[in-house]
Amino acid sequence: MRLLEETPDAALISDSLPLRANLSVLENVAIVLQYRRNMNYDAAADRAWALLGRLGQTDSAFKRDPDLGSEQRFAAKLARALILPQPIILIERPGLLLPDTHYPAFLDAALTAVEDLFEQCWIVDYTWNEPLYAPR
Amino acid sequence: MNSASPPDLLTRSGSGLLNWLHGWRAVFRFAGVAIVESLTPRTYNSATRSVVLKQIYFTAWQILPRFTLFAALLSYVLIQIVVDTARNFGLADYALEATIRLLVLEILPLMTALFVALRSGAATGTEVVLMNIHNEIQAIEAAGVDPNRFEFIPRVIGGAISVLALTAVTSSIALLIAYVVVYGPQYWNLPDFARVVAHIFDLPTLTILWAKVLAFGLAVTVIPITEALAAPKKLFFAPIAVLRGMVRLFFVLMLIEVLSLALKYI
Numbered sequence: 305m306r307l308l309e310e311t312p313d314a315a316l317i318s319d320s321l322p323l324r325a326n327l328s329v330l331e332n333v334a335i336v337l338q339y340r341r342n343m344n345y346d347a348a349a350d351r352a353w354a355l356l357g358r359l360g361q362t363d364s365a366f367k368r369d370p371d372l373g374s375e376q377r378f379a380a381k382l383a384r385a386l387i388l389p390q391p392i393i394l395i396e397r398p399g400l401l402l403p404d405t406h407y408p409a410f411l412d413a414a415l416t417a418v419e420d421l422f423e424q425c426w427i428v429d430y431t432w433n434e435p436l437y438a439p440r
Numbered sequence: 441m442n443s444a445s446p447p448d449l450l451t452r453s454g455s456g457l458l459n460w461l462h463g464w465r466a467v468f469r470f471a472g473v474a475i476v477e478s479l480t481p482r483t484y485n486s487a488t489r490s491v492v493l494k495q496i497y498f499t500a501w502q503i504l505p506r507f508t509l510f511a512a513l514l515s516y517v518l519i520q521i522v523v524d525t526a527r528n529f530g531l532a533d534y535a536l537e538a539t540i541r542l543l544v545l546e547i548l549p550l551m552t553a554l555f556v557a558l559r560s561g562a563a564t565g566t567e568v569v570l571m572n573i574h575n576e577i578q579a580i581e582a583a584g585v586d587p588n589r590f591e592f593i594p595r596v597i598g599g600a601i602s603v604l605a606l607t608a609v610t611s612s613i614a615l616l617i618a619y620v621v622v623y624g625p626q627y628w629n630l631p632d633f634a635r636v637v638a639h640i641f642d643l644p645t646l647t648i649l650w651a652k653v654l655a656f657g658l659a660v661t662v663i664p665i666t667e668a669l670a671a672p673k674k675l676f677f678a679p680i681a682v683l684r685g686m687v688r689l690f691f692v693l694m695l696i697e698v699l700s701l702a703l704k705y706i
Contacts, residue, residue, distance in 0.1 A: 320578075322576055335487050
């Protein structure tokens with residue numbers, strides 16, 4: 305939470321910020337547009353669907369958090385953070401978010417798919433994991 | 441054996457009293473915010489409207505047939521008892537007024553509020569306490585969505601509308617049943633019936649009735665939500681928070697009922 309307070313323009317993707325459990329992935333992403341842009345659900349869901357499509361995760365669109373795999377959950381959180389373009393995205397400890405995944409490659413592919421939606425990506429991790437991440 | 445010394449006992453009692461007062465302050469504060477927000481047009485965007493509709497669907501619409509049937513059955517039995525008793529005592533002229541006062545003004549609003557409290561109040565409290573423990577509230581806040589406006593106020597609005605609507609439906613059915621039981625299945629006593637109803641529902645009575653039902657509607661969601669938000673973020677506190685919310689809610693509903701009776705009859 306301190307990360308967010310120190311960088312208010314950033315969207316944080318973190319294990320400590322879960323999806324709303326009683327909403328599907330599509331609804332979790334769409335509510336940001338419904339609430340912040342007063343879009344109706346259909347229009348917001350279309351945009352959310354398109355973003356999930358770019359991340360290759362439309363299969364999980366109608367699933368809820370407990371039914372998601374770690375990659376699907378990460379993609380959902382990334383989509384929720386980027387449904388409105390952000391200057392900075394902060395990804396906190398990718399290894400915690402993506403257990404049992406070769407996450408440097410997965411992370412790189414996911415960020416490349418949506419790189420027009422943010423200006424900078426900061427990864428917060430232990431210093432000994434620094435060689436895992438390519439500079440962006 | 442250790443026993444608490446008088447200063448310890450005093451400190452603990454004082455701390456308990458302060459917690460109790462803080463709990464009530466939180467309830468009244470949230471109720472005030474909910475009333476102001478519900479009257480503010482900017483509260484109603486696409487996201488909040490959908491939560492209000494879902495709340496009404498799950499609280500009122502989904503249970504409407506079964507609850508209406510139950511209320512009709514209960515109304516019929518109570519009306520029959522009151523009408524028969526009144527006739528036995530030679531007070532048949534007052535039977536209709538007595539049944540309407542008993543059912544429409546007192547029993548049906550209270551029964552509806554208790555039913556909604558048990559069904560939706562407990563569910564809302566549980567959902568909010570789990571949301572709080574799992575950090576979901578902070579997560580939606582971090583996504584730029586105000587949890588108060590998106591999650592809590594719409595539930596209060598939906599809950600209040602549901603209690604008002606269910607009370608209106610069951611009361612209308614009770615009036616219909618009362619007419620049929622007292623006058624039989626014909627329509628030529630409608631003017632007499634209308635006179636009795638108009639005599640009962642004068643402006644002060646109507647005002648107290650609507651204020652009471654509105655207070656019931658606010659209480660069934662405001663109290664469980666406030667207790668849920670006040671609970672520490674530990675999973676084992678979830679049942680305690682729900683229990684506290686339901687106990688407080690029960691006493692508030694009873695207090696509102698007693699207050700409305702006192703205003704009317706004392």
